[in-house]
Amino acid sequence: MRALLRALLNSAGIKDVIEAGNGQMAIEMLRERKSDLVLSDLAMKPMDGLELTRYLRNSDNSPNPFVPIIMISGHTEKYRVEAARDAGVTEFLAKPITAHNLFARITEIIERPRAFVRCDSYFGPDRRRHQHDDYTGPWRRRDDFQDTEVR
Amino acid sequence: MAKPRKTPPVQIIAPDSYPQMLSKPRAARALHSLRAPETAAKAQAATEAAMPGMRAAILQYVQEMEQDRSDTARLFEAAHEIRGFAETAGMITTGRIAEVLCRYMDDLMRLGRPVDPTIVTLHVAAIARAARAEDDSVRAGQAVAAELAALVAKRLSENEPG
Secondary structure, rough: OOOHHHHHHHOOOOOOOOOOHHHHHHHHHHHOOOOOOOOEEEEEOOHHHHHHHHHHHHHHOOOOOOOOEEEOOOOOHHHHHHHHHOOOOEEEEEEOOOOHHHHHHHHHHHHHOOOEEEEOOOEEOOOOOOOOOOOOOOOOOOOOOOOEEEO | OOOOOOOOOEEEOOHHHOOOOOOHHHHHHHHHHHHHHHHHHHHHHHHHHHHHHHHHHHHHHHHHHHOHHHHHHHHHHHHHHHHHHHHOOOOOHHHHHHHHHHHHHHHHHHOOOOHHHHHHHHHHHHHHHHHHEEEEEEEHHHHHHHHHHHHHHHHHHHHHOO
């Protein structure tokens, strides 16, 4: 799978690709080299993609808490996608991988970078995908827009 | 005495307030490249070049599944890998059957219930047959996939709580 991803990235002119066999190795490599983007499989051992994401987003020793993360997985059940989202991934890419889908996720990250949200229970890209300016219904959170600071 | 400023429970950090992955010129170049028709053609060629390796990997997983059907976790892992690879490798039916097996095992494991060895055996046999068939679009394979999906749906509905 890594070989395919590398080949697809190379075909788009992304030549500087480093590979890690698991989350722990990835963290060590990210400390050594500044990276623009992380593509991670969800199923890895000993540190899986969710643990890697949580570390990158939340650890005091994270090499880059804001790095875009695309989580790749064949586990497309809703609860797993939600777990990835709640860990702080930027995009989720379901297997089978196609060049079209991979490039669409990267394009999305470049074209529409997401705001980050920091609260007691979460740090990561804003999980709300759509801003409905004409929304007239009730706010769902008691403190919506009252205790929010925008930097 | 000034009142201490309340720390907001939610802080939103706008994209221009944190370092972006690419500078604007590099981002423009990257977008141009990602959308270029020649990139799509190169990616297609790269995918086709990777197919033999992916097929070999799938057959390796199939062999592992056939050798040991008692280790549910490993079986699930292998089925999951096959599901992830197969379609990209052009093995559509193999991927569909592996998908059904994954869904079945995942649902039962989440409920804390044991998997039915007969269902697993049937799926492993069907995956192996489809993976080893050169022509993956054979109608028989499609029919087997549909039958297995119906069988799994029936068994899962029998296992639903309440």
